[in-house]
Amino acid sequence: MGTELRTRFRRGVVVGLAAAGLAAGVTVAAPAQATVTGDITITGHGYGHGRGLGQWGSYGYATAGASYRDIVGHYYGGTVISAQPDGPVGVQLTAQDGLDLVVTSGRDFTVGGVHVSAGSAARVTARPDGSFLLTTSFGCAAPAVWTTPIGTSRVAPTVEPGGDLNAMLSLCTPTGTRQYRGELSVVWTGNGQRTVNTVRMEDYLRGVVPRESPASWGDAAGGKGMEALKAQAVAARSYAWAENRSSWAKTCDTTSCQVYSGAGINGSSVEDRRTDAAIAGTAGVVMRTPAGAIVRTEFSSSTGGYTAGGAFPAVVDEGDTASPYHNWTTKVPASRVVSAFGVGELTGIQVTRRNGLGADGGRVLAVEISGTAKTVTVTGNDVRSRLGLRSDWFSVDVGGGVPAGPGPQAPPAPPVQPFVYRASGNQPGASAVPVPFGQVGDIPLACDWNGDGVSTLGIFRRGVFYTTDVPGGGVAQQVFAFGQPGDQPVCGDWDGNGTDTVGVFRGGMVYLRNSNSTGVADGSFGFGDRGDRLIAGDWNGDSFDTVGVWRNGWFHLTNSNLVATTAASVAYGSPGDLPATGDWDGNGTDTLGILNAGTFYLRNDWVSGRGELSFGFGDRGDVPVVGRWAAGAGGDVVGVARSY
Numbered sequence: 001m002g003t004e005l006r007t008r009f010r011r012g013v014v015v016g017l018a019a020a021g022l023a024a025g026v027t028v029a030a031p032a033q034a035t036v037t038g039d040i041t042i043t044g045h046g047y048g049h050g051r052g053l054g055q056w057g058s059y060g061y062a063t064a065g066a067s068y069r070d071i072v073g074h075y076y077g078g079t080v081i082s083a084q085p086d087g088p089v090g091v092q093l094t095a096q097d098g099l100d101l102v103v104t105s106g107r108d109f110t111v112g113g114v115h116v117s118a119g120s121a122a123r124v125t126a127r128p129d130g131s132f133l134l135t136t137s138f139g140c141a142a143p144a145v146w147t148t149p150i151g152t153s154r155v156a157p158t159v160e161p162g163g164d165l166n167a168m169l170s171l172c173t174p175t176g177t178r179q180y181r182g183e184l185s186v187v188w189t190g191n192g193q194r195t196v197n198t199v200r201m202e203d204y205l206r207g208v209v210p211r212e213s214p215a216s217w218g219d220a221a222g223g224k225g226m227e228a229l230k231a232q233a234v235a236a237r238s239y240a241w242a243e244n245r246s247s248w249a250k251t252c253d254t255t256s257c258q259v260y261s262g263a264g265i266n267g268s269s270v271e272d273r274r275t276d277a278a279i280a281g282t283a284g285v286v287m288r289t290p291a292g293a294i295v296r297t298e299f300s301s302s303t304g305g306y307t308a309g310g311a312f313p314a315v316v317d318e319g320d321t322a323s324p325y326h327n328w329t330t331k332v333p334a335s336r337v338v339s340a341f342g343v344g345e346l347t348g349i350q351v352t353r354r355n356g357l358g359a360d361g362g363r364v365l366a367v368e369i370s371g372t373a374k375t376v377t378v379t380g381n382d383v384r385s386r387l388g389l390r391s392d393w394f395s396v397d398v399g400g401g402v403p404a405g406p407g408p409q410a411p412p413a414p415p416v417q418p419f420v421y422r423a424s425g426n427q428p429g430a431s432a433v434p435v436p437f438g439q440v441g442d443i444p445l446a447c448d449w450n451g452d453g454v455s456t457l458g459i460f461r462r463g464v465f466y467t468t469d470v471p472g473g474g475v476a477q478q479v480f481a482f483g484q485p486g487d488q489p490v491c492g493d494w495d496g497n498g499t500d501t502v503g504v505f506r507g508g509m510v511y512l513r514n515s516n517s518t519g520v521a522d523g524s525f526g527f528g529d530r531g532d533r534l535i536a537g538d539w540n541g542d543s544f545d546t547v548g549v550w551r552n553g554w555f556h557l558t559n560s561n562l563v564a565t566t567a568a569s570v571a572y573g574s575p576g577d578l579p580a581t582g583d584w585d586g587n588g589t590d591t592l593g594i595l596n597a598g599t600f601y602l603r604n605d606w607v608s609g610r611g612e613l614s615f616g617f618g619d620r621g622d623v624p625v626v627g628r629w630a631a632g633a634g635g636d637v638v639g640v641a642r643s644y
Contacts, residue, residue, distance in 0.1 A: 035372075036346040036398050039331040042387075044394035045359060046304025047325035049381075052076060052312055053235050054303035055213050056326075059228040060319030063221035068230035072287060072297075077313040079295050081234075082288040084241055086202050088182070091260055092249035093171070096195035100125050101155070101186045104140055104177065106166035108158045112150030115158075121172060124153050126188040140172035155184040165264040171195075179264035181206075187248045196249050197262070201237060202279060204260065208236050209275040211259040212299070218274030229278035235297040238286040242296035244480070244517040289477045291470060296479040302326060304393050306358035309439050311466055311476040314357050325390055332387050340386040341378065343371025349396050352377070355440070363393040365441060379441070381462070420444055420457055420473070421618065422629045422639040426584060426602060428615040433629075437473040438466065444641040446627035447491035447500035449478070449516060455627025455636075458502075459644075460489035465502055467516060471629070480518045483511065492536035492545030494523070494561055503547070505534035510547055512561060527564040528556065537581045537590030539567070539606070545590075550579035555592055557606075571608045573601065580624035582636030584613070593638070595624040600638050618642070 046054075053075040061071050069081060103109070104121040111122045111134050121142065123135040135147045161167035161181070169184055170177040182199030209215075213232040217225040236258055243251040253260040261270045287295045298311065302323040307314050320326050334346045348370040354361035364380025380392035418440060421432040438444060438459035446455040450469045458467035459476075462485040466476035483489065483504035490503045495514050503512040503521075508529050511521035528534070528549035535548045539557050547564070548557035552575040559567040573579075573594035580593040585604045593602040597620045602613045618640035625639045 034347060036334045036348070039333055040337065040349070041329065041331055041397040042389060042394050043327070043329045043397070044304070044389060044391055045325075045327055046300075046320070046391040046393050047302040047323070047328075048300025048391060049298070050300055050303045050306075050308035050363070050391060050393070051310045052298035052300070052307065053231065054301070054307065054317050054320050054323075055228070055232065055299060056302045056323030057317040057319035058231045059213075059217055059220070059225060060322035062217075062227035062231070062319075063224050063322070064319070065224060066227060066319075068227045068234060068282065071227065071231040072234050074315060075299075075307065075312065075317075076287050076295065076297055077315065079287040079289060079297075079312075082286055082292075082294075083284045084201075084237070084286045084294065085284060086200055088198050089201050089204055089240060089251060090249040091197045091199065091204060092245065092252040093195045093197055094252050094254050094256075095173075096171075096193075098192040099195070100193065101153070101184060101195050102140060102172035103155050103184055104170050104172055105157060105168065106170075107161070109156060109169060110158060111155050112152045113154075114148070114150060122155065124150075124155065124186050126153060126186045126193045128188055128190075130188065132186070140177070153186045157183075163269075165267055165269060168263060171262075176266040178262050179267070180262040189246075189248070194248065197253075201240065202283060203263075204240065205233055205236055205279045206271045206276055207260045207262050208240075208258050209233050209279060210270065210272045211261055212236060213275075215272035215274045218278065226274065226278055226281075229275055230282045232299070233275070233279045233282045234285050234287065235299045237282070237284075238294055238297040239299075241286060241294045242479070246519055289468075289470070291477065293469075293477040295477070298479075302391075304358065304391060306362065308363055309355070309357070310461070311479055314355075316358075328390055330389065336387065337369065338371065341369050341371075341376055342373070343369055343376060344373025346371050349398060351380075351396065358393070360393075360395050363391075379462075418442065418444070418641065418643040420446070420625050420639055420641045421622075422627070423617050423637050426600070426613060426615065426635075426637055430615065430617055432617070435471075435473040437468065437476075438644065440644060442466075442644055443489055444623070444625055444644055445489055445491055446625050446639070448493075448498075448628070449491075449500060451497070451499035452631070453628065454631050455629060457625075458489075458491065460487070460504075463487070465489065465516070478516055480516060482513055482518060482521075488534045490534045490536045490547065492547075493538075493543070494545060496542075496544045500545075503534075503536070505532075505547075505549075508532075510534070510561075510564070512547075523561055525561070525564045527558055532556075533579060535579050535581050538583070538588065539590060541587070541589040543588075548581075553577065555579065555581075555606075568606055570606050572603070578624055580626055580638060582626040582638070583628075584635050586633075586635035590636075593624075593626075595622070595638075595640070598622065600624070602638075 058071050101124040107118050116122050121137045121140050125133040132150045132153045134150045135144045165179045168179040180197050181203045185196050217228050240251050251257040302325040303317040303320050305320050350368040353366040355363045368377050384392040419434045423430040437457045442459035442461045449467050463483050464481050467478045487504035487506045491500045494512050511524045514522045532549035532551045536545050540559050555570045557568045558564045577594040577596045583590050584602050598618050599616050622640035622642050625641045
């Protein structure tokens with residue numbers, strides 16, 4: 001946080017700040033083999049994932065006099081404020097999934113070019129062959145009058161409705177109607193019908209911002225609270241522009257994207273003059289990376305006093321003292337823990353790792369839950385999700401008012417910054433270039449995400465990929481969901497177009513995608529077994545990357561992502577080694593390598609034997625990450641990931 005913003009906040013807020021020191025005592029457990037019964041008291045900080053902008057913190061800063069530019073600059077470090085012209089976005093209306101689109105309006109409208117009179121209703125059905133069927137009636141629930149095939153599913157008003165809800169398109173639902181600006185349409189996606197609202201971005205935001213931040217904030221502190229609404233508008237606009245949910249909808253209308261309610265419900269407006277003013281006052285303002293890409297600006301209700309990091313640097317959030325969720329306490333029955341984690345009778349809960357940011361040692365990274373049947377280790381986010389906690393920043397008291405288990409512990413160590421160290425060459429004495437990216441617990445990888453011939457970093461975090469096109473790392477430029485927590489990530493040029501995209505490996509199944517965006521797999525097949533380590537490369541020089549697996553000192557490869565049969569099996573290294581494949585000699589074919597306790601052994605062919613090249617790079621515990629680190633490089637060069 002800039003000094004100016006910090007000083008202004010401290011001058012303008014009378015609520016005392018929480019102590020910034022790290023509290024001792026991160027371990028909580030029941031006495032050995034004692035059964036924990038009754039309620040468990042859990043205290044915590046914040047509400048939500050804590051990444052990016054904290055809405056309550058934004059409000060705290062705004063009412064202390066900060067501008068929206070100060071606020072977004074604080075939360076979204078490494079980005080720049082920029083502009084983006086208004087334009088249409090497609091919003092998936094998820095409650096309509098699998099349902100026909102039924103529309104009415106108080107003014108005439110058209111469906112696939114067919115004129116429908118005011119007050120009548122139109123039902124649009126998408127069919128698997130790509131055609132559409134229109135059925136009209138005299139109202140939402142009235143019987144059908146007329147049916148005809150139509151060439152498109154586009155439903156459009158015949159007048160510009162402005163603020164007149166009666167003139168907008170109204171979606172007929174079992175509980176009434178919902179009014180939308182713009183147009184409506186349907187698509188057949190292969191697994192059912194979907195409904196899309198196509199609306200201009202600035203109009204879309206009018207249905208988002210008052211759902212994400214209270215419009216009443218605009219009246220706070222003599223109108224200073226408007227800056228929080230403006231910050232929310234910038235965050236929501238950037239997030240939506242950065243989304244690419246599917247080929248037919250850029251975003252959706254739930255918390256999976258951003259909450260969007262259209263313009264009205266049953267003829268009553270859900271927009272607000274204050275949030276409308278915040279949107280107009282920041283029209284077109286977005287956050288971009290230094291390279292120019294619009295940033296997926298995540299936000300959550302309350303950070304608890306320290307953001308969680310991730311795509312943006314973690315920062316102190318003093319504004320969050322305004323939040324009713326800055327500190328919280330809840331009670332959870334021991335039986336609920338048992339049910340959630342299946343450990344038998346509960347004997348202990350021990351927080352074993354935190355991120356070191358903020359009070360009590362910061363957010364929980366790992367928890368050990370013990371019972372009479374078994375002991376499991378899970379993430380803090382798993383505990384948050386399964387027990388319904390407000391955040392993953394919490395401490396546990398199993399009873400008696402004092403955490404059970406060992407006495408006071410040493411303060412947690414400072415947070416660890418993971419690095420990928422890129423070698424200057426595949427030779428002894430190679431220098432190392434450190435590149436910071438991601439956080440502890442991520443899985444790093446390197447690929448050519450934009451087709452420029454240079455490998456840059458990415459990380460996989462619990463089913464979400466974060467990638468950058470900047471060789472020096474820093475802020476993620478692309479963020480998209482693909483796969484599930486626990487998957488092994490991989491990347492390669494599956495379609496031979498010169499650009500690498502992602503894939504995941506799960507229980508002997510490979511799932512590949514031909515674009516770096518959220519969506520379903522473009523190809524999936526079985527290859528390898530549970531416990532194998534997935535690899536990828538162009539094994540035969542045909543410009544298509546295919547997969548392979550490493551298992552107990554053996555490489556098993558396939559040359560096809562369509563009919564995945566084993567084309568070669570090569571013994572190289574030992575079961576405890578780590579595979580490192582790449583085009584070491586720049587001839588267009590990837591070959592084998594291993595990393596053993598800080599030493600790489602590389603071969604330029606797929607033949608078992610001694611390494612043709614061996615050299616030390618990295619330390620014990622490092623993981624290989626291979627890439628073409630510079631434009632025009634003759635081949636791939638090794639690197640290692642450390643502290644992930």
